[in-house]
Amino acid sequence: MAYDEVLAQRIHDLLDGEPGLTSKRMFGGLGFMLRGHMAVAAASSGSLMVRVDPADAPAWLSDHVQPMEMRGRAMNGWLLVDREALADDEQLRVWVDRGADHVRTLPPQQP
Numbered sequence: 001m002a003y004d005e006v007l008a009q010r011i012h013d014l015l016d017g018e019p020g021l022t023s024k025r026m027f028g029g030l031g032f033m034l035r036g037h038m039a040v041a042a043a044s045s046g047s048l049m050v051r052v053d054p055a056d057a058p059a060w061l062s063d064h065v066q067p068m069e070m071r072g073r074a075m076n077g078w079l080l081v082d083r084e085a086l087a088d089d090e091q092l093r094v095w096v097d098r099g100a101d102h103v104r105t106l107p108p109q110q111p
Contacts, residue, residue, distance in 0.1 A: 004046040007083070011032055015096065019035075036108055047082050048080070050099040051102055066080050
């Protein structure tokens, strides 16, 4: 299944103009990278994958936000936000900002 194109466009609109922004298809989704680090991704399920500081992740878990798992393995520092928690642009902005804020703390990836 392809990623949710509407969600991908909403993410792009929020990050447009961000220095070092690129996007890349991966894992059936569309990842948005800042300076080489994936901050968020539009997943095929319509959910949002968000990279966060692992120390902050437990505080943000809820019925609509779960730890990210890939092939049955927990992905430390990644959260999966259900589409229900992304209904309006302000809700989406909170999560996109969390991902972008975290990757801005990381050193740029070398090409």
